[in-house]
Amino acid sequence: MNDKVISVRNIHKEFKLTRQQKKKMGLDNDKVIAVDNISFDIYKGEILCILGTNGAGKTTTLQMLATLLKPNSGEIYYGDKNLSVNIVEIRKRIAFLTTELRLDDAFSANYLYDFFSSLYEVPKDIAVERKKKVFKMLGIDLFSEIKIGNLSTGMKQKVSIAISLVHNPDILIFDEPTNGLDILAARDIIDFLLKEKERGKTLIVSTHIFELVDKIADRVIMIDNGRIIYEGTYADAQKDGGIEKKFFDRYDKGRM
Amino acid sequence: MISMAIKIALKELKKYWGNKKIIFSTLLLPGLVIFMVYSILGIISEKQANNAEFSTAYLVDVPDSFEEKVLQTPISVQKAAREESSDIKQRIIDQDKSILVIFDEMFTEQVLMGDEPNVEVYYNSVVSSSVLSYNQVIQLLSDYKDEYCRSFTINQDSNIHDIVKNEDRMGKNISSMLPMLIVTLVFSACMAVSAESYAGEKERKTLVKLLATPIDRKSIVLGKSLSLGILALVSGLSSFIGAIFSLPKLYAFKGKNILEIYQGGHVALIILDIFSLAILLVTIMSLISARSNTVKEATTTLSPFGGVAMLIGMTSIMQSEPAQSILCYLVPIYNNVQALYGILIFDFSGRDYIVMVCINLFYTALFGYILANMLSDEKIMYS
Secondary structure, eight states: OOOEEEEEEEEEEEEEOOHHHHHHHTOSSSEEEEEEEEEEEEETTOEEEEEEOTTSSHHHHHHHHTTSSOOSEEEEEETTEETTTOHHHHHTTEEEEETTOOOOTTSBHHHHHHHHHHHTTOOHHHHHHHHHHHHHHHTGGGSTTSBGGGSOHHHHHHHHHHHHTTTOOSEEEEESTTTTOOHHHHHHHHHHHHHHHHTTOEEEEEESOHHHHHHHOSEEEEEETTEEEEEEEHHHHHTTTHHHHHHHHHHHHHHO | OHHHHHHHHHHHHHHHHTOHHHHIIIIIHHHHHHHHHHHHHHHHHHHHHHTOOOOEEEEESOOHHHHHHHHTSSSEEEEEOGGGHHHHHHHHHTTOSEEEEEEOTTHHHHHHTTOOOEEEEEBOTTSHHHHHHHHHHHHHHHHHHHHTTOOOEESOSSSOSBOOOHHHHHHHHHHHHHHHHHHHHHHHHHHHHHHHHTHHHHHHTOHHHHHTSSOOHHHHHHHHHHHHHHHHHHHHHHHHHHHHHHHHHHTTOTTOOHHHHSOHHHHHHHHHHHHHHHHHHHHHHHHHHHHOSSHHHHHHHHHHHHHHHHHHHHGGGGOSSOOOSGGGGGSTTHHHHHHHHHHHTTOOOHHHHHHHHHHHHHHHHHHHHHHHHHHTOHHHHOO
16 A cells, blocks of 8 residues: 555534524434544545535635645644644645635736745746646646637646645645536546646545546545544445445445 | 524634633724723813813993892903903904903993893904803803892893804814814724735735845835835825815805915925824734734724824813923824914924924834834734
8 A cells, every 4th residue: 555645533523503503404403513523544646536426525625635624623633744733734735625615806917826835835937847748737827918808618627726736735635626616627637636646646525426536536535424434445436336326325325 | 604603603603712712802802992092081171180270351331230249250351441451352362361341331230220231242253262261251141130030131132252263163063073184084094004015915925026136124124114104195185175165164164165264384384294194004014914914804993093193182172272281292193283273373383393204203213113123023923
């Protein structure tokens, strides 16, 4: 097995509900558990797909990995570094991308790339070289001076990806990267993810699209109700009727 | 149609009642703010009325019967010779808290003979004690006339009785309007840019990208506050420049502008005052913006405070001199108004000004620190 780059140990995350949310959800508890004591590892150079329905806990898990949310309990290690005490250092190593995360409409891709490069203190000559390469790879050079507000959803997603790579992170965390994209844009994003893997990057991708898992996954984790219901290699997941069957069998079992 | 309209109205009201913040800021806050502000203004007015200061009245050729009447008032009386009039007038011009009452020579005799002698009353409209004493003396003269069926005139000569330097008069008039204008306009400018600052980014989901970077939260707050402060300062300066050209016209000071009265140093102090106000306001407003989930929510919460700012700005209209107590310079916005007022009426206190700037910067740093911690609070940022 490759080197372990991330170790997730018994992380638990719950959110306090307002009285209104409680009423709306018809719950007696004033808390909802989003992630329920899960543990898993991520290895260098792999693509780990986290598969689950909406509200299963995928995004919360990724947000905890991306340092945006703190677990109520449990630990996350990047190599031997504990996330809770090395947050700034870890932010320099990761890229986080979600469709929930948007770019300011008032600026162009070119400006935003330079701005975020400067925030990560990337030397100017390296930033220029990197921008040229990534813009070409994603086809952004054709619309780099157009304001984000005037771009299509697919173009915006490409710009978001480019900007998340300004500091050349070795770990990429993508939440539903092809959500809302047309088939051409989705294909470009999938090609990009595979290229990044070839370059030795580690990718964690959440999705509810089985076809995406088929195309990119090295390993698969299935999540339901904040718990891991399956973990294994893509090859293992394919056995006994395939990923889709495996997912729905376990999902239905959890509902019984 | 009516039933459909009622259904829609009920749905809208349900939406409204479901948002506690909106209910608080539209139903409770305006009333609470008005109650507090008017109560405070009432206390200030009462205190001012109780502490009203009268001038010394210099009386020339005063009939004994009138002198007795003046002695029954809080005005202190001093008899003066006609030759001293010029000196006394100069003291009044120099804001010496005095008034001068000159009765015509042989006043009583002239009255008895049926002539109409004149009484001249000189005062300085910039000095409130002088104005107060002037009004009191005019009232006494009027009563004196009625009481004794005497026939005389008051200020019926060709002299100007409000003896005040032109720049003092201009400064006084401007000082009563400009602080309110500046505070109100800077508040509006700050609100326009600050309400959007965090709530807007939360709404558009653009803030997360910044929060995912290794940048220290304090740098984000400082960067945002600085840019918002500069925008608000520019807006405040725009109001100030507008006032420079318009207020002299309003007060009919022909051919004059404020820069002929105030020196470069005064203007620099005014600019720093506006900046310290703007940077503090944007930081406080950014705090409210960060706590709000939408720009609308932030604007609704901030709006009632616009009235408060305007009313605090209006305190300069009721004043005769800037606040003397150092404690007044610890109260944000009010301290800016007092410092501005002091500069504009040439009653500038370096100590009070420095306290105002330092305390505003302290509050800015304090609120900025709270805001930086809020940016790390996932309940606020990802609610």
